[in-house]
Amino acid sequence: MSAPTAAPEPVAGDPRTPWSGTVRRTAEGSIEVGGLDVRDIAVEHGTPVYVLDEADLRRRARAFVTAFTSAFADLAGADVYFASKSFASVAVDRWVHEEGMHVDVSTGGELAVALRAGVPGDAIALHGNNKSTAELERALRAGVGRIVVDSLGEIEHLAHLAGALGLPAPVMIRVTTGVHAGGHDFISTAHEDQKFGLSLASGAARAAVDAVLARPELTLLGLHSHIGSQILDLAGFEVAAGALLTLRAEVAADTGTLMPELDLGGGYGISYTGADVPPTPEEIAPALAAVVRRACEELGSAPPRVSVEPGRAVVGPAGLTLYRVGTVKPVVLDDGSARRYVSVDGGMSDNIRTALYDAEYTATVAGRRSEAPTVLSRVVGKHCESGDIVVRDVLLPDDVAPGDLLAVPATGAYGRSMASNYNLLPRPGVLAVREGRARFIVRPETEEDLLALDLG
Template sequence: MTHPNAPHLWPAATAVIDGVLHLGGTPVTALAETFGTPSYLLDVPGLRARAAHYRAAFENAFAPADVQVYYAGKAFLSTALARWVHAEGLRIDTASAGELATALAAGIDGSDIGLHGNNKSPGEIDQALAYGVGRIVIDSLPEIELVAQRAAAHGVRAPVMVRVTTGVHAGGHDFIATAHEDQKFGLSLAGGAAMTALERILALPELELLGLHSHIGSQILDADGFAAAATALLGLRADLAERTGHLVGELDLGGGYGIAYTPHESAVDVVAVARALAQACRAECERLGTAMPAFSFEPGRAIVGPSMMTVYRVGTVKPVQLPDGASRLYVSVDGGMSDNIRPALYGANYHAELASRTSAAPLVTARVVGKHCESGDIVVRDVALPGDIRAGDLVAVPATGAYGRSMASQYNLIPRPGVVAVGDGPAREIVRRETLQDLLALDLG
């Protein structure tokens, strides 16, 4: 038994035995035979261990302050997964009626759920208030009155936080950097909208101001951006206390912690980042003369992303001569942009390995592509694969837990893959593979 190439990319329970990739002791060949391809394979013990690790990292670094860690429902959410991460002490962050309904169906107590979103509908706010969610994150000035109106209609006081656009820029692609001023999220600190929102909320008896929220981007690997955002929030907190006498009790410092997708990339060291961030917060509170607040964090993709892989079956294999005289092997698989849109949407890079057999053939430059009618339907842009890869082989792509299934589509009317849980009893689907009958059931003729 050996580890796959670049073991830090793969779920913790991954191994290679006689050339075949195994997850939790089960060969992926057997999982593919039972559940079909493509399939998302989830390492349940690995998922739970990552959830516990992130919670402990923040709790230990910020002790004795109260700390809560929220799992990002948008990364991937199912009822089983919600129960697993909640059992490890994580709360659930939701951003839609569907994510909220999934958390509720999982039996998560409302106080352990948060609701985000830049355009929450009255129905979503009603749904959240009826279930008693622990917080609603206010994202705009008009939303303040909307939440207050709905709270009055329910006869409750709505617990709210204010999402502050701090101006701190961090992360990868522009599409996932979320704290610069010219974008849809939050209320500007520099422009004064954040302070206006806070004072307006304090004036409304239907609302309970819990604290301040910041999210600066995704795929972040160091503490610098988080520390800068935390410093800005702590300053705003002190200014609000000076103006109103109200010192808010909680700061949510967001997340977006980076993971590795390719062999040359590294994941964030969350223990080191948490320690550096806690040190910065303590120093700033001491400088401001304010008590340390409670803290919450949203690690994002870092919990589920590395805990899952996607397994595809190879179809057409085609060598293509390039203008410079080189050759590239195009390896077509039975999925593509409908089960992982990130390469087409962001230009995101992934890795792939032959998963179903040993090969002594020399490695060649390959591109793993999908079966959709788009030239941009690329799963892995550049990867070295054995030159004898052929139809029927299995190819595995690691680190697909975040946004693979949650952003999946039915493009070309291809049913979405199922999610298979491994390592928590017998392997089983926790999200069923769609069928052609499912597609046609939506067509009313």
């Protein structure tokens, strides 16, 4: 854990900033996003609320598409998939597709949202380690561009379904390369002892390739790898790509089948507190292109069409969560120092990542400017859990008080998508802002919504 600091002030173009591109301090000292003052947002739309900067999100999506199209132009091209697990909504899926992205889904619900958004089937990929028969059938009927298989049993099941329906089944194989990267162990996804993929080291990946090639109902597109999340160092991608391309060349030599595609996953990190400098699309794309170019030259193979899946790197920095402070409580610690507990009107139900992963966030008083000295603070929620922490340690002004607005940046990814109704707290809505206008793209839940599910 890094030493506590105050939230950085929003500075346009700062690579470390956790704030979206339109966030700024007004002359009166409040935070403005998308041309709207957070004080007005709180009055009109209530708190807590997820605020999504549409222009910033679109800019980030467009930057990834442009960078990868350019970097892979002399190879076999590239596609960029939005990982909808980071935050799936009809509006967001529509926005990213309008900016040139494809959409990656991992459940029937995420598939339904992508289709409702008008994303064509051939621009959708279906993931998942335990896809249901209904999910696979719906994907086949929708004509999804790829189904990423995750086990030998799934290969046989999918072949049977595709044959029964008389529909094509384009397949990629998720390979566990043994390379894992990112933050917490729970988000590192390519080590051997976990639920995803087919092991390269054990031979399961090659067995899966042979199993797919043996089924005429399936079309083998290529190999897929995902090594983790919140990755700030690109070195792991070089090792993983080399392993996948070597397997691809071996299969071609043995069977005469050169798989046309390769998916290198995503997991690119973002700045949550201002302490990290995440890689940009303009840095990521040429680096991966160089890896693929060099490996294919060494192996004597024609390059594949490459795809990647940035999710949080597109939507994460585009969002902030706006809370209102309820109670402020000083606590004396065992060593005699003090910490101030600042309770807000949300908590672990709208951002579970701090409790789940020890994720680090920052926060700032958003409705005014303060000249008071800062004190060590912990931003907590209103749930009946001592682990209900939004920001573990942050320096906030000594004069923070009930009624103040707090903004937590970089919550566009996983805040709403992992939200719950713990303690029967309604989930906040997602408010899209752009050029002084605001609209809910996901409306806030009400107690009536909760009661409507309770059959008594």
